Amino acid sequence: MITQRSGPKVRATTGKEKCAYTLEEVIVKTVQDGMTLFFHHHFREGDYVFNAVMRLIIDLGYKNLALAPSSLTNVMNDIVVEAIEKGVVTQITSSGMRGKLGEAVSHGALQNPIVLRSHGGRARAIETGEIKIDVAFLGVPNSDEMGNANGMVGASACGALGYALMDAQYAQTVVLVTDHLVPYPNMPASIKQTQVDYVVKIAAVGDPDKIGSGATRFTSDPKELKIAKTVNQVLTNSPYFKDGFSFQTGTGGAALAVSRFLRQSMIDQHIKASFALGGITSAMVDLLKEGLVGKLMDVQDFDRGAAQSMHENENQQEIDASWYADPANKGAMVDQLDIVILSALEIDTAFNVNVMTGSDGVIRGAIGGHQDAATANLTIIAAPLVRGRLATIVPRVTTVITPGDTIDVVVTEVGIAINPRRSDLLDSLTQIPDFPIFTIQELQAKAAAKIGIPEPITFTDKVVAFVEYRDGTLIDVINQVKE
């Protein structure tokens, strides 16, 4: 595949006036009806910038804007719903959405279907020019007056700015919003002055207590612990667990627990990892500090500990979303990944995974790096067989987000299923004494036996979301749910 990279139109300046305007003045100077606006979600549930910009955008009476953020967190929901209701926002592309906004979109609030892309897919679409690029409003924990900025230092430090780096490089107009102006020249410059048109100072860009998910506790849930232990058995008994291996884990109880079990296995078997990839947690930073992992390749940070350690550890390396996961570039880091552990809302008997729609058909998730990291040599889905009265292993997922042929092993608390195309893994894992290996159909039957077959969800004919695979092809659509 050969793709032509796009490039922004660049307005030359010596930069003397970059810092001379208020946020409202900059919006008036740069935003026009019909434009596409970029934001990042590195401040996660502690983000103040999105709301500050969107409040002004709505109050200034703009119409027919498109939003193309790296993702939408819950703290952004209310104002996006308001913007949709007022006709300010008429198109959205995002990694995902939840809560009130997901409900609104799933019930047909938008005329145009939203487009859901993975982090790697968004990078690809930006680079190829598929996402039309107008103005990026990028919150940063520090910047100088010319726009040299990073995420590592300041009261609102969020660590890596991996998704925002794409916007900074490709947006026509880049507006940095910061609460911490530092002397020129500010280093390291994750975002460079050559990419920035305006720098605006506001009182606070984020609530540091909510930037981190805080999910650093070690789970005591016996089901999560059992899943984590089994995941660790799968990966340590796979041919990929050898010195110099690489891995990615997510956040949440089971994934963090895997880190602990994996740590002990690495110590016991004298095996070290060359790198860990993706969203980084404090648990990964601990492995780096212990010397069990050589490098952390960090596209975003999931907790305050991980965010704050980046500045102190030269081996915790910030990478942009293209480098992380773009399938159309000259080699993304996910292509070098041995082992990944991912979550799921649903997995079906063809190993397809849904991380987007709930059992009621409503959008309440995000693709994140799921499609991207699933291209690893060994992709493990860790999920409970059932959640409450809902089956996780189902005959057919409500929405296909990550295709089954990229999934190798599904781990539940009752046992695992191996994708039939991975007979090599079956050979390895059957060596483990008393290891509960089932077919995926058997796991699905166990789930059904527990909670019965649910009523099918009913949808209207109206498509509310296109789901892209990371290469830009359409992998599924989501329809409006029936009232």
Add this chain to the structure above:
Amino acid sequence: MITQRSGPKVRATTGKEKCAYTLEEVIVKTVQDGMTLFFHHHFREGDYVFNAVMRLIIDLGYKNLALAPSSLTNVMNDIVVEAIEKGVVTQITSSGMRGKLGEAVSHGALQNPIVLRSHGGRARAIETGEIKIDVAFLGVPNSDEMGNANGMVGASACGALGYALMDAQYAQTVVLVTDHLVPYPNMPASIKQTQVDYVVKIAAVGDPDKIGSGATRFTSDPKELKIAKTVNQVLTNSPYFKDGFSFQTGTGGAALAVSRFLRQSMIDQHIKASFALGGITSAMVDLLKEGLVGKLMDVQDFDRGAAQSMHENENQQEIDASWYADPANKGAMVDQLDIVILSALEIDTAFNVNVMTGSDGVIRGAIGGHQDAATANLTIIAAPLVRGRLATIVPRVTTVITPGDTIDVVVTEVGIAINPRRSDLLDSLTQIPDFPIFTIQELQAKAAAKIGIPEPITFTDKVVAFVEYRDGTLIDVINQVKE
């Protein structure tokens, strides 16, 4: 000025075969007749890569290629002349050239005029797509098998790769040539795997003893010392010499001597610089270590000490050529520069500067960052009144490289001249007791009085070189010299 940035065509790969080929195989796979090839000159007179690639290119029988290196050093002369004679190379754009190659071009060896650009102008021309981009062969002192590379570590460490970073970002095909393959993932990645198509290992990419110019001695030439001391008087008595000022100096005896005088003035007057910019020398690194300079913004390193210190000093920051000096971006570092000290082959009474053609009209120089840095708040040209039997201050420069309206002060061993448009500087500098201030016409008359008026150089009508100003406009042409 608004410009559309170009982007390369990118061939997607997961990278498994990047390292599978010899240099010859890669050339055959990537180079076709008529293409434009990129090289960098960071290894300076110690470069082995240019010759290795060009030897194969010539022997493989390619025709009608264009060369677009960041500059051409003397070690590249012989093979370029051979390539021109054999019709392998028919077009060249460069910052400059010297010796046998400059002689050949000035005597009409090429059908097409060469194009001479400053480092900032080259960055601009690459970014806008004016320079057609095919294959970049970039020597690097280290790389992993995917192409993550930097200039800081290895037997051939050259420090910053500022010019090569442009080629890596914009070339259609990027070939790294290294003598030091390191484990994946290699960090810091000045050049990233996402930019690299092939990685080729050869025995040695450079001779470390010749990478540095070695020009780190403190001059004992009384004329150079006098010029340096006078330059220091000019700059320390200017309104720009205050805490937080910024500066750029070149290499060579007088410039290094300025660093020493400046250091003492900074200590005496308790003044510290925020940053120093440009090609970096060990003398600048010493100022950084002493705390007299806050940051070194480093686009290339002029000696081994400067090259090797980058990895150890986080405040010695690598910048690319666009960030350094592109006039069409959102604010280059030269736009933030207070004081710059530059050299000259000739200065005329309109303050125009020639750093390209000798008194015989032959090309023997390089623009480098001369045009770019001359946009500083205070631009000082340091040059002797005469060199041997040749006047430096002349009625009309042989070739205009840097326009007189960007030059503020000319300093010679007999006195200084201030550009009349800078009456503010005249006011400041006349305060210095017994300070020898002349008009530029008076300096020119002094030079003429010493050595007489030389015979005019005779040229043919054939243009052998276009000289671009940094913004892409034509500032002068160079004609073929008469035999």
